[in-house]
Amino acid sequence: MNDNQAIIRFENVTKQYDNDLIVLDNVSFEIERGKFYTLLGPSGCGKTTILRLIAGFTEASSGDIYFNGKKINSVPANKRQVNTVFQDYALFPHLNVFENIAFGLRIKKVKNTEVKKRVSEALRFVNLEGYENREIKEMSGGQRQRVAIARAIVNQPEVILLDEPLSALDLKLRTEMQYELRELQRRLGITFIFVTHDQEEALAMSDEIFVLNKGHIQQSGAPTDIYDEPINRFVADFIGESNIIPGSMVEDFVVEFAGERFECVDKGFDPNEKIEIVIRPEDLEITDPEKGKIQVKVDSQLFRGVHYEICGYDKDGNEWLVHSTKKATVDEEIGLYFEPEAIHVMRFGETEEEFDKRLEAYGDETHAN
Numbered sequence: 001m002n003d004n005q006a007i008i009r010f011e012n013v014t015k016q017y018d019n020d021l022i023v024l025d026n027v028s029f030e031i032e033r034g035k036f037y038t039l040l041g042p043s044g045c046g047k048t049t050i051l052r053l054i055a056g057f058t059e060a061s062s063g064d065i066y067f068n069g070k071k072i073n074s075v076p077a078n079k080r081q082v083n084t085v086f087q088d089y090a091l092f093p094h095l096n097v098f099e100n101i102a103f104g105l106r107i108k109k110v111k112n113t114e115v116k117k118r119v120s121e122a123l124r125f126v127n128l129e130g131y132e133n134r135e136i137k138e139m140s141g142g143q144r145q146r147v148a149i150a151r152a153i154v155n156q157p158e159v160i161l162l163d164e165p166l167s168a169l170d171l172k173l174r175t176e177m178q179y180e181l182r183e184l185q186r187r188l189g190i191t192f193i194f195v196t197h198d199q200e201e202a203l204a205m206s207d208e209i210f211v212l213n214k215g216h217i218q219q220s221g222a223p224t225d226i227y228d229e230p231i232n233r234f235v236a237d238f239i240g241e242s243n244i245i246p247g248s249m250v251e252d253f254v255v256e257f258a259g260e261r262f263e264c265v266d267k268g269f270d271p272n273e274k275i276e277i278v279i280r281p282e283d284l285e286i287t288d289p290e291k292g293k294i295q296v297k298v299d300s301q302l303f304r305g306v307h308y309e310i311c312g313y314d315k316d317g318n319e320w321l322v323h324s325t326k327k328a329t330v331d332e333e334i335g336l337y338f339e340p341e342a343i344h345v346m347r348f349g350e351t352e353e354e355f356d357k358r359l360e361a362y363g364d365e366t367h368a369n
């Protein structure tokens with residue numbers, strides 16, 4: 001087997017349920033071996049459907065799915081090198097921790113000594129040594145979560161699918177489990193495909209994120225790439241808070257919005273092409289009005305612990321959101337300063353393919369959005 005080969009490949013996969021709803025519309029992507037992937041998107045965008053297609057719980061309406069280069073469209077679920085960790089853990093309440101984890105091995109008629117060895121190993125991986133004889137009802141939410149993960153890794157699958165596995169946990173435990181899961185994936189070296197609708201979780205955990213909406217992958221890439229270079233309004237909005245302001249590209253490196261022209265680092269647009277710009281709230285600095293590039297009248301302010309969240313309007317009526325450790329006063333006029341690099345220019349309705357082509361054509365010494 002070629003190590004560089006994608007472990008999973010979707011080729012023009014469409015999924016339409018009986019009710020005629022097209023959930024995935026001609027989707028193609030590759031999953032590389034040994035990485036942590038996250039499928040991120042709002043409720044109903046098709047994340048779970050992708051997992052179900054990989055696991056073999058449902059079939060594609062059209063298109064092909066490959067595993068290690070072999071087409072697996074009609075391979076039954078129990079013959080796939082894949083294990084799923086479900087949102088509700090799906091543990092058996094009448095079996096103790098050991099037997100829950102051993103369940104899959106027992107079905108495969110693995111020898112008792114081997115079962116013991118592998119279950120102990122799996123328990124060690126999830127830090128639950130000594131819990132073998134506990135009843136499931138005696139385990140906390142976080143511990144149940146770990147049992148569910150142990151039950152997946154004990155089968156030594158090549159891929160583990162995790163469907164919102166942390167959503168039932170409280171915030172503190174959830175954050176702890178995020179670290180644990182990430183660390184576990186690194187130690188095991190197994191490919192993880194994780195589903196969430198929580199953008200912070202996706203940014204914190206993943207090597208690669210697929211942002212999904214309305215049956216399409218809107219953008220895929222490393223967390224920093226997606227955060228810094230969202231290709232459209234949906235991604236910009238979904239991944240963190242953004243100021244999205246309409247404008248036009250005057251020429252290469254000059255953009256106009258809020259009635260002013262600004263230096264930027266983008267090129268490759270038609271002269272005066274209508275665009276939208278994104279500036280992240282943390283990239284705006286509060287200054288005196290005359291030192292700011294934009295002047296804004298403060299409308300509201302909230303203290304968020306680490307920073308103030310300040311909202312205001314410029315003279316054109318655009319809303320500006322600022323995250324700053326500096327305080328402002330409601331109705332005060334403030335200046336906002338930003339570097340040319342803080343401006344990300346987005347073309348209307350561009351697909352990821354077109355975006356990538358344009359980046360290639362213009363080299364990567366600039367954003368060349």
Ligand SMILES: Nc1ncnc2c1ncn2[C@@H]1O[C@H](COP(=O)(O)OP(=O)(O)OP(=O)(O)O)[C@@H](O)[C@H]1O
Pocket residue numbers: 017018019021023041042043044045046047048049050197
């Ligand atoms: N078996 C089914 N029959 C008909 N429609 C379905 C079926 N399963 C899912 N759907 C529909 O397909 C769409 C996508 O569902 P899916 O579960 O993949 O979304 P999701 O992104 O995982 O959402 P969530 O975050 O809410 O779990 C939804 O509109 C859902 O109602």
